[in-house]
Each structure stands twice: as structure tokens, then as C-alpha cells.
Amino acid sequence: METDEGRASTSTAGTAARVREVIADAGVSQREFARRIVMDPSKLSRALSGTRRFTVAELARIADEGRVDADWLLGTRPRERETAPAVRVEGGRPLQIVRETVRLIAEHGFHAVRVADIARACATSSAAIHYHFPGRAELLEAAVRWCMDEDTARRATHLAEADDAAAELRQLIALQTPRTAQQRRQWAVWLDLWAEAARSTAVGRLHSEYYRQWRETVTDVLRRGAGQGVFRAGIDPHAAALTLTALIDGLATHVLSVSGPESATAADAMHRTLTTYVTHTILAP
Structure with a gap:
């Protein structure tokens, strides 16, 4: 006779298998699917391996993205394809x-x-x-995670287009200069999250981890440039990354404090200052 624990285990495994089917149908990687449903990739991986259960909300987002019935994911109804809501918003x-x-x-x-x-x-x-x-709290955390994932993906795309580490560094500076409405919106969110990080909230800790990854990206570019000979010999990648990211943060904060036509002037000044700093302290003479 099957126990309740056995039935729960079977149900969990069945749900994981159906979620894998949805991911396969989407034709994307597991990490990309996690990004689309605004879910921590490690949580998705653990749920698929059976070491944690999907929450009802996670299944709802999976069903929405895969355009399937949430009851089918739970194994309580046969699969019906294209069961999207009557009004389908872009991206779900x-x-x-x-x-x-x-x-x-x-x-x-x-x-x-x-x-x-x-x-x-x-x-x-x-x-x-x-x-x-x-x-x-879950919604705000998901929003922060999505914001970070979008920023990481945008950065990776621009770095892939660069010819060498010097060009990569110029790309990073351009991406971090708040010129467009989207860039200003992103920075406004970051400024709020620094306060959360200071209070050591769950969202604040998430932001702190993201910031650590951002600084490591700059460090890797500096290390790569030193190896390519485009940056000064003997440069300390860690110290230089710390100084450069701190300079970016301070200048961007000033740009965001300015509104109207003056904001474009402030952004130009920020970009010139960063470019001058890199030219005189990081680029090989």
C-alpha cells in the first residue's frame, strides 16, 4: 500500500518532469527559463531535482510562460496546449x-x-x-532579481562585441552612465537598494551579492587587459576595480540628483571624467 509520503514523492517527481517538458518546448536553457519566470535559477534546479517543491505561485508563472494549464503541471488534468488567457500581455x-x-x-x-x-x-x-x-516581499525580490538579470544580460552582450579589454571597459562605462530613461530608472532602483543593503534585509543581501558580481566583472576586465598589454603593467585589478566602481557610483548619484536638460550635461561630464580617469591611470601609456 502506497504511503502519503510515497504519493507526495511521486507527485513532486511528476510535476518536475512536466516542468522539464515545458522548458524543452520553450527551446531555451534552464537558466534562461528561470529568468523568464523571474525565479532564482538555483531554486528551479533544486525543484527539478526533487530536493524542494515548486510553490503554487511558481507553478502559476511556469504555466503562464509555457501557456499550459497549472492543473496539468500538478498532474490533475490532461494537458491542453495554448491555454493562454484571453488577453495575452507581452512577455506574459x-x-x-x-x-x-x-x-x-x-x-x-x-x-x-x-x-x-x-x-x-x-x-x-x-x-x-x-x-x-x-x-x-516576494514580488519586490522578484522585481530586483529581474532588474539584475536584465542588467547582467545587457552587459554580457556589449562585452561580447568588444575587440579587447580596453574596448570592454569603455562599454562598461557607457552602460553605467545614466543617459537614457531606462538607465536612470535602473540607477534609481540601485540607490534605493543600497539603503536596503545597509539594513541587511533579504533584498539588500541580494543586491550586495549582485554588486560583488559586478565588481568582479570589472576586475576580470582589468586583469584581462593587463595580460593583453592594453592596461598599465603592474596594475592591481582588485584595487583598480574598487576605485573605478566607487567613482562610477558617486558620479552617477550626482547625475541622478539633476533633472531636466541639465541631466544630459551632467551625464556627459560623468562620462568625460571616467574616460579621463581611465586614460591617465589604467590605459597603457
Whole structure:
């Protein structure tokens, strides 16, 4: 006779197998699928291996992205393809929710954003928001993770286009200079998250880990450039990365404090200052 524990194990394994099927149908990597459903890749990996269970909200986002019935994922109903909602928003409802959350954080601040505000921005109900993200904390964490993933992907694309480490460093400086509305929005979110990091909240710790990865990216570029001979001999990649990222942070904070036409002038000044600093202290003479 099968025990409750055995049935739960079988159910978990079946759900994981069906999620793998959805990922295969999507034709993307497991990490990319995790990004699309705004889920920590390590949590997705553990759920697929059976060491943790998918939450109801995670299954809702998987069903939305895969355009399948959530009940089929749970094994309680046969699969019916293309069961998307009548009104299909671009990228799916979860991503719409997350994008609007990021926009609202940038405009009003981390602690001022309410679920009701997000629902209004998405032209849906608070219940629909909670269907995908049960709590406000989970939603805000998902928004921060998505923001970081987008920034990482954009950075990787630009670095891949560079011919050498010097060109990579110029790309990084351009990406970190808040000229466009998107770049200013991203920086506004980062500024709010630094306060969370100082308070050592869950979201703050996530931001601290992301910032560590960002500084390591700069360090790797500097190390690579020293090996290529395009940067000064004897440069300390770690110390130089710490100084450069701190300079970027301070200058960007100043640019964001300026509004209107003056913001473009401030951004130009930031870019010139960073370029001059790199020329005189990092590039090989």
C-alpha cells in the first residue's frame, strides 16, 4: 500500500518532469527559463531535482510562460496546449507585473510601492498579482532579481562585441552612465537598494551579492587587459576595480540628483571624467 509520503514523492517527481517538458518546448536553457519566470535559477534546479517543491505561485508563472494549464503541471488534468488567457500581455503576466514594479520602485521608492499600485499599473486586480506572487516581499525580490538579470544580460552582450579589454571597459562605462530613461530608472532602483543593503534585509543581501558580481566583472576586465598589454603593467585589478566602481557610483548619484536638460550635461561630464580617469591611470601609456 502506497504511503502519503510515497504519493507526495511521486507527485513532486511528476510535476518536475512536466516542468522539464515545458522548458524543452520553450527551446531555451534552464537558466534562461528561470529568468523568464523571474525565479532564482538555483531554486528551479533544486525543484527539478526533487530536493524542494515548486510553490503554487511558481507553478502559476511556469504555466503562464509555457501557456499550459497549472492543473496539468500538478498532474490533475490532461494537458491542453495554448491555454493562454484571453488577453495575452507581452512577455506574459508575471513579467508585466515585475516590469511595472521596477518602474514604480524607480519613481516612488522601494517602501512606497503597494500591491494595489502595481495592480492598477497592470490594469488587473490585487488578487491576480497575488496569484503569481503571494506576498509583497516576494514580488519586490522578484522585481530586483529581474532588474539584475536584465542588467547582467545587457552587459554580457556589449562585452561580447568588444575587440579587447580596453574596448570592454569603455562599454562598461557607457552602460553605467545614466543617459537614457531606462538607465536612470535602473540607477534609481540601485540607490534605493543600497539603503536596503545597509539594513541587511533579504533584498539588500541580494543586491550586495549582485554588486560583488559586478565588481568582479570589472576586475576580470582589468586583469584581462593587463595580460593583453592594453592596461598599465603592474596594475592591481582588485584595487583598480574598487576605485573605478566607487567613482562610477558617486558620479552617477550626482547625475541622478539633476533633472531636466541639465541631466544630459551632467551625464556627459560623468562620462568625460571616467574616460579621463581611465586614460591617465589604467590605459597603457
